[in-house]
Amino acid sequence: MAPRPRKKGNHGLPPNLYPNGRAYRYRRPDTGTWHGMGTNKQEAIKAAKILNAELAAPGDLVAGVLGTQCTMGQFLDSYEADVLPHRDLAKATLDLYAVRIRQIRAALGEAPVDQITIRHVARFLDGLTARASNQARALLVDVFAHAIAKGLCQDNPAAATMARIEKKQRKRHTVEGIAAIRAKAEPWLQNAIDLALVTAQRREDILNMKFEDVRDGALYVVQSKTKRHTDAGWLRLPLTPALQEIIARCRDNIASPYLIHRKPDRKVKKDGHWTKVDNRYLTRAFKAARDDAKCYAHLSEEEMPGFHELRATSLHLYKKAGKDGQAIAGHASGKMTRNYEADHDDVVWKEAIADLDISKIRG
Known part of the structure; x- marks a missing residue:
């Protein structure tokens, strides 16, 4: 389906940039919040293009729209069905994996596997606590390793991220x-x-x-x-x-x-x-x-x-x-x-x- 045409007043402006009187404002596609962009049209257009490139979800890319790649959600289905059952993992470990997989699905599930970048993974991991981030990162490293073995992508963006330092917070019982x-x-x-x-x-x-x-x-x-x-x-x-x-x-x-x-x-x-x-x-x-x-x-x-x-x-x-x-x-x-x-x-x-x-x- 073709995107909805922009209104006449917005003609010539990149997506998410809108006139606001004599000035311009930008609507973040991920949060829906509005941000003033000043009165200089060219500067506003330049900034909006940069923001669009930074904030665009990986699933918005052309190949993802055409459905020519395997999405992360689809590959996670295969990972859960074909990989995890053969590892003889404890129930508690499987329960933890299920939580992390749900989080990965919510953040990256619609993205084609081969179009998920280090930045996409890092942005997802930054939204978690240090412990949860390290757990999700380790799982993603393994998921991407299996995806590479299947020829679905060439790089492992999760492996390129840094594990976070976990400060032990819980005290000992008395x-x-x-x-x-x-x-x-x-x-x-x-x-x-x-x-x-x-x-x-x-x-x-x-x-x-x-x-x-x-x-x-x-x-x-x-x-x-x-x-x-x-x-x-x-x-x-x-x-x-x-x-x-x-x-x-x-x-x-x-x-x-x-x-x-x-x-x-x-x-x-x-x-x-x-x-x-x-x-x-x-x-x-x-x-x-x-x-x-x-x-x-x-x-x-x-x-x-x-x-x-x-x-x-x-x-x-x-x-x-x-x-x-x-x-x-x-x-x-x-x-x-x-x-x-x-x-x-x-x-x-x-x-x-x-x-x-x-x-x-x-x-």
């Missing part, structure tokens, strides 16, 4: 702070907090723990983030009194296969059972209890530690108590080899002792 949060938490969240402290496991691994994983006098944990890479991802935690007491508390009147579970308002089957708590709900519930406890009122919202920081606190407390936090965390050394191979099903479990004393936190 024993007093965790105790105050735990006091405001529902029983299932208290169990999750205690498991996080005693086992030093990640949020997703805690939520994936099942009663059937308790056998032969131990809790068996397959760490979702590392199980495909090192022996440290397969842990056998003997049932110490501290661990056994938490597991006993997890057995309540709600029939659930998961240690950490709750009865939702509506039965919606997800990830295997309707009682399962998902990552986002746990994060929100912990934040609500933390805000209710008002234990970190002196910190900004960005500095307040969340559920994720319980793992770091646990490892710190293990070290302070003179115990081996490295083993229970599942941190791998350079000498560790893969425990799981495509033709090898005999798992060797790495044993670690989960016996942190959290009596001061429980009260």
Whole structure:
């Protein structure tokens, strides 16, 4: 469809530049805001042409209009369907990718892949926080690498951008702070907090723990983030009194296969059972209890530690108590080899002792 012809009074002016009495004004195509351009017609035209070149969306280019190239949105469909499923990524990682892909679609989805420039990518990344920007950049670098391999473009504009420096903002939990949060938490969240402290496991691994994983006098944990890479991802935690007491508390009147579970308002089957708590709900519930406890009122919202920081606190407390936090965390050394191979099903479990004393936190 041909563009709408300009009015007689605008004849000879580039797109987005309009007369305003004796002066001229420019309407930004991306925001719709108006900007005065002075009374000199030639200077206004020159500035408008520069602004049009800077602000034009990549999808507005001729080839994009003709539909002769694959758009970023179309290629992301292929990337999600053909690339990501074969990487055996943890659900939490896939959820994060889904968020970043939605952001990329919104900013660059209509643009032909081979017409996205470094400036387009940089402008998109600049609108995100440092952490989100670096995550989106890493994903875009991989997306463009696959696009190059398919012959859809020749360059990787994302790789030419600079990663941003991420300043660690979240502070570490204090024993007093965790105790105050735990006091405001529902029983299932208290169990999750205690498991996080005693086992030093990640949020997703805690939520994936099942009663059937308790056998032969131990809790068996397959760490979702590392199980495909090192022996440290397969842990056998003997049932110490501290661990056994938490597991006993997890057995309540709600029939659930998961240690950490709750009865939702509506039965919606997800990830295997309707009682399962998902990552986002746990994060929100912990934040609500933390805000209710008002234990970190002196910190900004960005500095307040969340559920994720319980793992770091646990490892710190293990070290302070003179115990081996490295083993229970599942941190791998350079000498560790893969425990799981495509033709090898005999798992060797790495044993670690989960016996942190959290009596001061429980009260």
